[in-house]
Every structure is written in C-alpha cells, then in structure tokens.
Amino acid sequence: MTASVKQRPVLEVLNYSMSYQTEDGPVEALRNVSLKVMSGETHAIVGESGSGKSTLAWAVTRCLPANARDLNGAILLNSEDVLAKSRSELRDLRGRRISMVFQDPSSSLNPSMKLGDQVMEVLRRHRGMSREAARIEAEAALSRTGIQNPAAMMERYPHEASGGEKQRVIIATAFACNPELIIFDEPTTALDILTAKQILELFVKLRKETGVAALYISHDLGLVRRIADTVTVLYKGEVVEEGDVKTVFETPKHTYTQNLLAALPRPQDRIAAPAPETTAPLCAVENVSVRYNEPSWLTRIVNPAAKAHYGAKQISFDVRPGELVGIVGESGSGKSTIARAAIGLNPFEGRITFNGRHFDNWKAFDKAYRRQVQIVFQHPDASLNPRETIGRILARPLRLYNLAPAHAVPERVRELLETVLLPPEFVNRYPHQLSGGQKQRVAIARAFAAEPKLVICDEITAALDVSVQSAVAQLLVELQARSGAACLFITHDLNLIRQLAHRIVVMHRGTLVDTFDVADAVAPERADYTRALLNAVAVPTRPAHTS
Amino acid sequence: MRKLLSSPSGLIGSLLLAIVLTAALFGPWLAPYEPQQFHAQSRLQGPSLQFLLGTDQYGRDLLSRILNGAPATVLFGIGATVLGVGVGSIIGVIAGVAGGRTDSIIMRILDGMLAMPELLFTLLIVTFLGGGTTQALLAVAVTFTPGMARVARSSVLSVRTREYVLAAIARGESQNWIVFREVLPNALGPVIVEATIRVSFAIMIGATLGFLGLGAQPPSTEWGLMVAEARQFMFRNPWCVAMPGLAIAITAMGFNLFGDALRDVFDPKRNH
Numbered sequence: 001m002t003a004s005v006k007q008r009p010v011l012e013v014l015n016y017s018m019s020y021q022t023e024d025g026p027v028e029a030l031r032n033v034s035l036k037v038m039s040g041e042t043h044a045i046v047g048e049s050g051s052g053k054s055t056l057a058w059a060v061t062r063c064l065p066a067n068a069r070d071l072n073g074a075i076l077l078n079s080e081d082v083l084a085k086s087r088s089e090l091r092d093l094r095g096r097r098i099s100m101v102f103q104d105p106s107s108s109l110n111p112s113m114k115l116g117d118q119v120m121e122v123l124r125r126h127r128g129m130s131r132e133a134a135r136i137e138a139e140a141a142l143s144r145t146g147i148q149n150p151a152a153m154m155e156r157y158p159h160e161a162s163g164g165e166k167q168r169v170i171i172a173t174a175f176a177c178n179p180e181l182i183i184f185d186e187p188t189t190a191l192d193i194l195t196a197k198q199i200l201e202l203f204v205k206l207r208k209e210t211g212v213a214a215l216y217i218s219h220d221l222g223l224v225r226r227i228a229d230t231v232t233v234l235y236k237g238e239v240v241e242e243g244d245v246k247t248v249f250e251t252p253k254h255t256y257t258q259n260l261l262a263a264l265p266r267p268q269d270r271i272a273a274p275a276p277e278t279t280a281p282l283c284a285v286e287n288v289s290v291r292y293n294e295p296s297w298l299t300r301i302v303n304p305a306a307k308a309h310y311g312a313k314q315i316s317f318d319v320r321p322g323e324l325v326g327i328v329g330e331s332g333s334g335k336s337t338i339a340r341a342a343i344g345l346n347p348f349e350g351r352i353t354f355n356g357r358h359f360d361n362w363k364a365f366d367k368a369y370r371r372q373v374q375i376v377f378q379h380p381d382a383s384l385n386p387r388e389t390i391g392r393i394l395a396r397p398l399r400l401y402n403l404a405p406a407h408a409v410p411e412r413v414r415e416l417l418e419t420v421l422l423p424p425e426f427v428n429r430y431p432h433q434l435s436g437g438q439k440q441r442v443a444i445a446r447a448f449a450a451e452p453k454l455v456i457c458d459e460i461t462a463a464l465d466v467s468v469q470s471a472v473a474q475l476l477v478e479l480q481a482r483s484g485a486a487c488l489f490i491t492h493d494l495n496l497i498r499q500l501a502h503r504i505v506v507m508h509r510g511t512l513v514d515t516f517d518v519a520d521a522v523a524p525e526r527a528d529y530t531r532a533l534l535n536a537v538a539v540p541t542r543p544a545h546t547s
Numbered sequence: 548m549r550k551l552l553s554s555p556s557g558l559i560g561s562l563l564l565a566i567v568l569t570a571a572l573f574g575p576w577l578a579p580y581e582p583q584q585f586h587a588q589s590r591l592q593g594p595s596l597q598f599l600l601g602t603d604q605y606g607r608d609l610l611s612r613i614l615n616g617a618p619a620t621v622l623f624g625i626g627a628t629v630l631g632v633g634v635g636s637i638i639g640v641i642a643g644v645a646g647g648r649t650d651s652i653i654m655r656i657l658d659g660m661l662a663m664p665e666l667l668f669t670l671l672i673v674t675f676l677g678g679g680t681t682q683a684l685l686a687v688a689v690t691f692t693p694g695m696a697r698v699a700r701s702s703v704l705s706v707r708t709r710e711y712v713l714a715a716i717a718r719g720e721s722q723n724w725i726v727f728r729e730v731l732p733n734a735l736g737p738v739i740v741e742a743t744i745r746v747s748f749a750i751m752i753g754a755t756l757g758f759l760g761l762g763a764q765p766p767s768t769e770w771g772l773m774v775a776e777a778r779q780f781m782f783r784n785p786w787c788v789a790m791p792g793l794a795i796a797i798t799a800m801g802f803n804l805f806g807d808a809l810r811d812v813f814d815p816k817r818n819h
Binding site: 023343344345365366367370371374375377378379382383384385386387388396397400443446450 | 553709710711713714716717718719720728729732733
C-alpha cells in the first residue's frame, strides 16, 4: 500500500457529542469524540461496557434510537457530512458505502431467509445486479471467506449453519459491495475460542486483500493488539487515548489505559492461593454422566430412534482441599452441566464422593452437603433475588444453616460485606442499585457465608469488564486462602485460569479430554485439543509502565 | 406511581378510574333523586337542568340510576376478577411449581376449558346455575380461571429458571421458601397487570349478561340491565340507552388503560 493512499481519511469524527433523552433527563453518551480512520487501515475502538463504543458505531451509520440527539461536531465519510444526509441517502449509504458486522451472528441473519438470498439481496439492492449475476457473485464472495461448498451453503437457512459459518456469511455480505468502511462490532465475542480465531484470521486476510478501511470495536485488548493499526481508547464517552497500537499498548500514557492493560490476565502473573499439601481428594467426581431430554414412553412409541442427549459423559476428576481446579471448554462442552450436577440441580449417573461420603444420585445430597458445596453463577443480575435487600440475601445462609445465633446475624452480615470490600450501608440496598461487579461480590459473599469446603464458580467473570474481572478474581483467591475452601472454577478464559488454578481440566463436547497441573500447560504431552485452545488465544505481554 | 402518571394512557386511565371509583363508593349519596322514583310528567326526556342526563320510560332520573348502579357494576367486575384471578393463579402456580405430570394434567384440562369462547362458556354456566347477580359473578370467575392460570404458570416458569432460584435450590431451601420468597414475589407482576385489564372484561361480560336478562334482575339499576330495559324506547329517547352504555365504556376503558400503563411500569426493560 502506497503512502499517498494511506494519507486519505475515510472516516473522520470531529468533536462529536451526542446524548440520549431519558426520563431522568439527557444522558451524554459521547463527549467531544474525535477520531480518524485512514484508508487501508484497521482502527480499533476499545472500552468497557458503557464507554459508548457501540453508540459511536450506531452514530456513524445513523441507526440511532429515537431518543438520541446529536449535540455538536461532525461525522465525515470521505469528506461528506453524514449528519446532513436525508433518510433515503442514508439507505443508500448503509450496506453500500458503510457495512457492519455484528456481535451475534445468530440474531443478525433473517431466520426465514436462505443464506444465499440474504447475500444476493445486498448485491441486487446496492450493486444493481440481476438475479443470475448476483448468484455468481455471492458464490464467489462466500468462497472467498473460506466456505467449502458455497453453492450448498447458499441453499441453507441460518439454523442449518454453525455460528462460525453464519459469521462468515455476514462477513462475505459486508465485503460484497466493496464498501469504503466496514464496522466490526465485537464480531468474535459470541463465538467459541477456536472459531473466533478462524474468523479473526479471515478478517485479517480479507482486509489485506481488499484494503478496505475497518473500524473494529472490541473490549478485548489482546485481540485488538494483534489486528489493529491504530486504536482509540474510550472511557465514559470520552477519548482518553489514541494512537498507534504499538505505542499505546507498550507505553500507555493515560492512567485508565494503564489500569486496563494491567488488569489483563497474564498466565505468568500467578495470583493463586497456596497449593494444597495433600493429594487426597476433598471431592471426587467418578464417571459422572448427565443426560438431557430423556424420551418419554409416548415419544419412544412414535419415534423409536429418539435418544437422550448426553450433556456430559463419564467425567472423572477430583478437587483437593484448598485447591482451585479450573474447568475450561467451549460452549456446549458440558462444563456447566457438571457444575449443576455437583450442586444438585441436575440428575446424574455415576458417583460423587465428598469428604469421605458417597453420593450416587442427586436426591442423596443432604443439607450438610449443600452447605459445604456452594455455587456462584455467571450473571450477577440474575443471581440475586431482586425483591430482597442485600442484608437479607446475605443473612439467609446464616439462618438456614444455623451458622450464627439470631442476634449475631447483622454483625456477621457486616463482616461479610467487609470481606468482599463493600461498605456496610449496602445491607439496605436492593440488587438493582448495585453495579455488576458489586452484585458479583455479594454473590461471592453469600457463597462464603455458608462456610463451605468447596465453592463452584460458573463463569463468574464472564459478564464483567476486564478491570472488574481481575478484582473479582483476586477477591475470590483471597477468600479462598483465608477460608481454606477448595474451588472449582469454570471458565472459557484460558489466560485467567492459568493465573488462578492449580490444576486444569479440559472438556470438549461433553467428554473430558485433558487434566494437568497448571505448570504443565505448555508441556508437549498435552492433548491436541488443549494445545489448539492454548494456541488460539494470545498471551498478553506486560506493558512498560510509564507512570 | 409517578411513572404511571407520566404516560398519557396512564394519566387518562387513572383519571377515568378515579371518576368511576368515586361513583362506585359515593354514588347512592350523590344521586339527586331516588333511583326508583317515577316522574310521570317527564318521561323519556333528554338532558335538562332538572334531569341532568334525562329520564327513562317511567320518568326515572338516569343520572341517579347510573350512580346507584355504579357500586353493583364495579363490584361485580372487581369481585369476579378477584375470584377468577385468585383461583386461577393458585392453580397456575401449583402447575408451574410442580411441573411434570401434575402440570400436564392441569394444563390439558384448562386447555379444554379455554377452547370454548368466553361469552359462550359464561352463558353455559349461567344457564346451569340460573340467572342472578351472584350466579353471573361466579360464571365470569370460572371463565377467567383458565386464562389466569396460564398467565400465572408462564410467569412462574420464567422465574423458576432464574439463577437466584437455582441458588436457593442448591442451598437446600425448603419448597415453601422457594415458592413464597423467591418465586412468587417476582412472578406476581404480570398477574396483577393481567388482572387489572380483566376487570374491564368482567364488567362488559356482566353488562352483557344483564342485557340478556341472565344477570341482575329488574328493578336493579345494573347498567347492562338499564340498556336492555330502555331498548324499546331507543328511537324516542336515545339518551336512555346511550348514557348507561357510555358509563360501561368509561369504566371498561379506565381499567384497560390503567392496566396497560401498569404493564409498562412493571416491564423491566423500561426501568433500565
């Protein structure tokens, strides 16, 4: 690419501010945002949830909700002001000159239209092609995205394709009209680790071939570093830092960027509790299988081929006292299924041994077991009863298991809040008055309130922002070290689990493929699947601190 | 509450409801005449200063009759709804919480009841029980039960899989705690909203039954009955049909708009 081409800005956002009108008055979503995307470059916007990064994408394409108001500034696409365009001009603009790839491929395709028709529609609408020409072009576009049999894929409906295939179709559509700018809004976040890696490689390849300018929105700093040329860091609707990716990531100037980078989990920075001294297991899971959708006798009469589906098959592993065992795997690998079986939410076959006692089915779990094994769920918004105060939520395990006499309960609740670093006045708050990270702390406090021997954490950091994530992980490890509880930590974040865990269990499609000490994560005897997973994620390096 | 009044439909609904409830509570005292008092000199008159809404075929003051009929009509609507919603929700919650075979059996029976058109079903029950206000009220309540059970069940089912309920199950909480502390408080919103909207249906069905002569009996001042009695004189004095009809419409609309606004307030998507 020649230097002269690189000079020309494709998208310029100049001093742009916008707000949403809400019942509580206007809320400024973007404040004096300026950025430039040069032709042929990938410009990344990074920021945590609520930073306004998606709002900016919507502002550029002018797909804003009715309560959005532009305040000041301009958005120029190849020197044309987008803000001044009429509705019909915008319709021509979208898809033809700016196209967009969204986060969730399953919700951005029309489920009642064949994939091929959806690609062809764009070509016919924006490039004025005939049906036949569009079909040929669509097939070519699909094959460029690495789809093996494009003609067959075009005849399929979205539900007949996998997530990765759907995202490929969407990317093919986005590139099909040779747009001037493509906006990618977290295109790999909803995909599994391995699929995400392929989609990312595809993105890099296609962008290089076509030289189109790309605006890449992501919260994943490690990913941005690999693919972007320049980056803008957004925080609460304002640009805090911008520049060349290498410069920004290696010598971040703003404290926010520094903190964000420092919060990235790095396997080499271990924050685990001390390793257990014994190898005698606290909890042993032996040949546990979980079956779903057992066909009823009526279904079997109608359809003799009906079979139960295995959520997890013949899983065996153990957890030692005070140890943190990580379970990793892609979605659908059965990692949450095992957690639910162990906590008594799913029936299972096989045997769970806990503290010397054997349990052969989920009905056998008694109150003592349920007290000693606690769970923290993924979604902090859903795991606390919205109609109870934090105080009552935390007091419940104490009362249920008679862990404190009635008069001592309020004092103990305050202690619990203190241990998870929350102020004591939270006892009278309701969950919706807390942020996601705070809610997750309450959920962790509730689990530890029962003085458990084993805490199961089901993707507890997945719904949180990077900086909150690391704080929650640290808190968990601290509590674990203090109470001596073991922990089963389920996650898909390999870097994080290598920071936390003593041992790691890898699951794939309901079976256990690998168990290893964290120190042996990169050893050559690892299973192929483990190695593929580890290769798919970049390990972030430590930034040189300038503060 | 502030949120409820900030939407146009909520404001209008609340206003209409306030008027209707005032009439229902104080109607008999506000009425200028005795509802059964004949004014032989001024039969079938239009609105005048003496008779604000006009008179019917016996010269009875329409305003007084409507105000006197308000308690019966509104109480009928609320009573039938409370009964139907109460029984329906209990059945629905039992089905939702129990799940499995119990759920299937209860829901199939209710599906059978739902298959019949509401009014037809009510008529069937009234024919079976005999005419009269109490019978009509029971009939409407029975008709409402399956629908309400469905609403309550689906609401319970959606709450039951939330993580805080799972957490309670995992903690080893008793069934009662899970149902009454974790599930029900969070499942009641849709039931209350549906109930508010249904009051208007109940009032309309009650009026319909009155009109058909199957509900309240003369000389009651129930609004549906008033419309029926005045029907023959509709062309000589339209007011005596229009006024009770309008009263029914206002009441139904009040409850309906109020319920709609209530649904918006309860909708979590609007709150965040």
